Amino acid sequence: MAELLYSLQKVFTTYPNGKTYNIPEYQRGYKWSEQQVRQLLDDVYIFSLNRDEDHFYCLQNITLFQNLDKENYLNVVDGQQRLTTVTLLLSYLESNELVKDKIYYAVREPSNNFIQKIIYNQSDVINTILKADSFESFITSQDEDLDYQDIHHMFMALKTIDSWVKSKTDFDKGSFTNIILNHVKLIVNKVENVLEQELFMNLNAGKVHLDGSDLIRAILITRVAKQELVDYDPLNVEDILKLNQRRTRIGWELDEMNSWWNNDDVKLYFQSFTSIQTGKKETIKFSQEIHPINLLYKIWAEIKGENEITLYCFEKEEALLTYQSIVKLHRVLKDWYEDRKIYHYLGFLFAHTKMKVKTIYSKWNSINITRDQFTNEWCVKQLKEAVFGKENKDTDDVGYNFWMSKIKDYSQEDPTNWYDTTIIQKILIFLDIIEHSKTKEKGIPLPFLKPRYFKNYQEDKEHIFSGTPRELNEIKDLPNPIEKLNEYINSLNIEYESSQHIPTFKYDQNQWDSLVEEEKNNALTEFKLIIHKRRPVNSLGNLVLLHLTINRGFGNDQYALKRTNVIENTINGLYVRHHTVNIFVKSTSSKDLNNWTLKDVERNADNTHSTIEEFFKSILDE
Known part of the structure; x- marks a missing residue:
């Protein structure tokens, strides 16, 4: 394998093998700013403070192409800015002999003449530049026309180098020159079998880009192998x-x-x-x-x-x-x-918490924890806190115990409105995590959850048995609103004793028609509150995440339609959460597959409570 990185010493000696780096006519002139020059010097200086003999600073790459007309020329297709900068730096450090006859500026004759004067330090030009008050005063003192932008940038680069060196009280020219020559390296790409102009256009259009991973690869391949061979x-x-x-x-x-x-x-x-x-x-x-x-x-x-x-x-x-x-x-x-469990547990944690990978990796590598403990104890504890919040002795409205008590409070006088809770979507997604992380002794387990589904992905939180304000308000626009409203009330009374029935709506059609808009809104809001208190329409057991493409509707007769859409979407490969699928295939004890009753809601809430309780049982028993 050929060498991948070359020290600047080799870049200007053995690598070109007597050839000259040619900056071709199609290249722009030199235009590194003072900030860029200073940044390079700062980076090398910081590197030098922490290096050892095997370390080096990588100055990215140069891309070369053999000049087809002149055998002794290597055209610099990319990287001429940094190559010019190090040429100026080495000339300043009095390593002129190293760079003599190594670079030629075909891009502009005055620019080439100027950089050659610097390399050979003709007429003590470097010292003249450093003493000059400004570029204007410098070019006025010269016998030739030097008023070009790239010459200005070369002038300023030398001034910046000098200013930077003088700012370092501990600067040692010999030591710094050694670092520049032997510990600063370039990746040299010599390209063949491609048109030079096409290569240049691709590089400058961003189609060919040397990335950090390329440099890390080069560093590891060249250095690790040597370090292994002691x-x-x-x-x-x-x-x-x-x-x-x-x-x-x-x-x-x-x-x-x-x-x-x-x-x-x-x-x-x-x-x-x-x-x-x-x-x-x-x-x-x-x-x-x-x-x-x-x-x-x-x-x-x-x-x-x-x-x-x-x-x-x-x-x-x-x-x-x-x-x-x-x-x-x-x-x-x-x-x-x-790993099925770890995959789903960590996927959920990173999607819903500010957990740091450093914390998890440190825990994984701890000598005091086994794989089983990491997965089934530590990760499960993190999930408990991620879903329900951290237990707080100063408040009782957060944490596992608080929220678990709310899942089965649907029959209480003031049940929890889960639809408006802050954790509803998180807990519905977590029910998916529980199911997908399970292994099976028999049969085929569920597939690993796709990464996008650790969060809400094009889904709505949706009532199964209708009861949202949006749905109630839509009644006003129907031709027979009171009839539809009483049909809805009848559906609320299914499976309930007559003593628990909600009476028909307090307005008949004529009375309703006589109301103004504000009175209608107030009547529906009041009715919604009655429903919420007497029926578990906002229970966790009545909520799912549904894909946006699945129809939403009002009334119990819409359950069958939603069920059909859920099944069709599943068959067509559109992801539907496992918890949602179970709802619409009636995996409760109910035998009625075409209707979703409020008793189904209660049974589903009970099942959800049991599922979550069973998942956290191992850490709760500690």
């Missing part, structure tokens, strides 16, 4: 073969990981595990959309305590340790993803 001898053929074999294997391992992270469901599942982004000052981007393995690197960075991801994150420890920890993390995350 007694590596570069002159020993057998050692060279071992090194290349190991580099090939590391590359294969990284490709295998990248392939796994490229799965759409994997990406969607883990994207909620971290919110870490590329550092604001980082010029190298870590795009997980283009390179999915960057999601693994972002999770790794967060676990390491980083607030943002930068290439420097991967330079803080020995490459072998970094690689080993990345591989370990990948295997753990893959294990979680493939």
Whole structure:
């Protein structure tokens, strides 16, 4: 395997093998700003404070193309800005001999003449530039026309370098030059079998982009293999073969990981595990959309305590340790993803809490916890708090005990209006988690829940037995509202003793027609309150999440229609929550499959209570 990264020493000596880096005519001129030059110097300086002999700072890449007309020219298709900057820097550091005859500016003759004067320091031009009060005064003092934008930027780059050096009281030119030459590296891409102009257009249109994952790959492949071969001898053929074999294997391992992270469901599942982004000052981007393995690197960075991801994150420890920890993390995350319980428990936690992956990973790696304890105790405790809130001794309106007592209060004088509670959607989704996380000794278990369904996905919370204000208000627009309203009241009385019946509506049709709009609204609001107090229409047992495409309607006769739509959507591959499906196939003890009565609501609430209680039983018995 050819070397992937080259120190600046090699970039200007052995790599070109006597050839010159040519900045072709189609390139724009040099235009790095003072901020960009200073940022480069700051990054290298910070790196130098924490490095060891095996560490290096990666200055991204340059892309080269063999000049077809001149054999001794390598056209710089991409990266000329950084190549020019380091040329100016090395000239300032008096390493002129290294860069002589190594760069040629075909883009503009005056620009080439100027940079050559700097490289050769003709007429002590560097010192003249540093002493100049301004660019205008400098070009006025020269015998040639230098009033070009790229020459101005070269002038300012040298001034910035000098200003930066003088700001460092501990600056050691020899030590810093050594770091620049031997510990700052470039990835050199020499491209063949493609049209040069097409390559340039693609690079500048953003179609070809060197990403952070490319650089991490290069760093790991080149450094880890050497660190594993403790007694590596570069002159020993057998050692060279071992090194290349190991580099090939590391590359294969990284490709295998990248392939796994490229799965759409994997990406969607883990994207909620971290919110870490590329550092604001980082010029190298870590795009997980283009390179999915960057999601693994972002999770790794967060676990390491980083607030943002930068290439420097991967330079803080020995490459072998970094690689080993990345591989370990990948295997753990893959294990979680493939474990039915862990997959669903963590998916719900990250969707509904501010849980940090660092906390979970630390708990997983604790020597004081087994896999079973992590899954069935620790995760279950987190779920209990995520669904119901943390128990608070100072208030009794939060926590598991409070909400569980509300599930079966449908027969009380003032039952809970679950429709308007803050946790209704969360608890309905959680019922799905319970069912999908179950394993079966016989038969086929439910499929793993798709990542998007850990949250509400194009769904409405919906009454099964109608009773929402929206539905009641729609009565006013019907041609025979009182008749429909009394039909609804009759449906409310099914399976109830006559002594518990709700009487017919207090207005007949003529009386209703004589009311003004405000009086009608007040009458319906009053009626709604009566229903809520005397029937469990807003009970948890009467609520489901329904896909937006499923018809909503008023009255008990709509249950059969909704049931048909639910079944059709399920058959057609549209996801319907398991809890919702069970409602519409009447998995209660009721034998009436075509109607949903208020007694069904009570039975469903009781079943829901039992399901949740059974799930948390193991930690409640402690």
